[in-house]
Amino acid sequence: EVRWESEVQLTDHAELAEFFRKSYGPTGAFNAQPFEGNRSWAGARPELRIIGYDARGVAAHLGLLRRFIKVGGVDLLVAELGLYAVRPDLEGLGISHAMRVTYPILQELGVPFGFGTVRPALEKHMTRLVERQGLATLMSGIRVRSTHPDVYPNLSPTRIEDVIVVVFPVGRSISEWPAGT
Numbered sequence: 379e380v381r382w383e384s385e386v387q388l389t390d391h392a393e394l395a396e397f398f399r400k401s402y403g404p405t406g407a408f409n410a411q412p413f414e415g416n417r418s419w420a421g422a423r424p425e426l427r428i429i430g431y432d433a434r435g436v437a438a439h440l441g442l443l444r445r446f447i448k449v450g451g452v453d454l455l456v457a458e459l460g461l462y463a464v465r466p467d468l469e470g471l472g473i474s475h476a477m478r479v480t481y482p483i484l485q486e487l488g489v490p491f492g493f494g495t496v497r498p499a500l501e502k503h504m505t506r507l508v509e510r511q512g513l514a515t516l517m518s519g520i521r522v523r524s525t526h527p528d529v530y531p532n533l534s535p536t537r538i539e540d541v542i543v544v545v546f547p548v549g550r551s552i553s554e555w556p557a558g559t
Contacts, residue, residue: 380483381427386418394418394429397436401463412527421527424461426487428480438464440480444489450558457484459494459544481513484548491555492546495522501542508544515552517543521559 386394395413398420403410412420424441431437441461446453459480484492492514496504501516508514523538545555 379429379431380479381429383423383425383427386427388416391418392416393436394427394439397439397465398461398463401465404466420461426483427461428483432468434465436465437468442480442483442492444487447493449556452556452558454491454556455489456491456493457487457489457548459492459546462494462496481546481548484546489548490550491548492544494544495539495541496544498540498542504542504544508546514544514546515555517545523559 381390395416395418398413398418399410402413419441422443422445425443426441428440428442429436430439439461440459442457442459444455444457446455447458448454480492498518501518504514504516509516520541520543521538522541522543523536525536526533529535545552547555
């Protein structure tokens with residue numbers, strides 16, 4: 379299902395929050411923490427959600443949010459992709475390939491690029507899922523600076539991460555992606 383955030387009901391948020399706790403929890407308790415209660419987002423709330431269901435409930439999820447990012451000195455409109463997860467009992471079964479429904483949605487939204495980041499441990503998975511299929515380009519060695527979703531007196535409001543950048547050329551060629559961090 380493709381759902382705008384304004385269509386997601388309280389029961390949906392509760393089901394998604396549980397899904398994220400179970401999906402992200404095995405990667406570390408800290409990763410599951412943002413989804414306590416009925417919160418179904420980690421930082422910014424997505425604008426649109428792609429949710430895969432099976433008989434047991436939520437099977438997979440991907441969120442997207444249109445926003446401007448600065449790459450080098452260039453302000454660039456992207457659809458930021460995040461909240462990507464597959465239910466742990468379905469990992470390795472190819473369900474993530476069904477999430478390729480994202481590409482036509484990005485085209486409908488008229489963005490030049492889809493953009494996301496993943497931790498280095500997911501590089502091989504993302505290579506199989508999108509790069510080998512010609513849907514996206516993976517870039518390593520790019521430091522990404524972003525803001526923390528919450529402000530704490532003992533932490534900087536920004537963070538710098540060494541992550542894998544995933545770029546989906548949608549309305550423009552990958553050759554038009556600006557150089558820089």
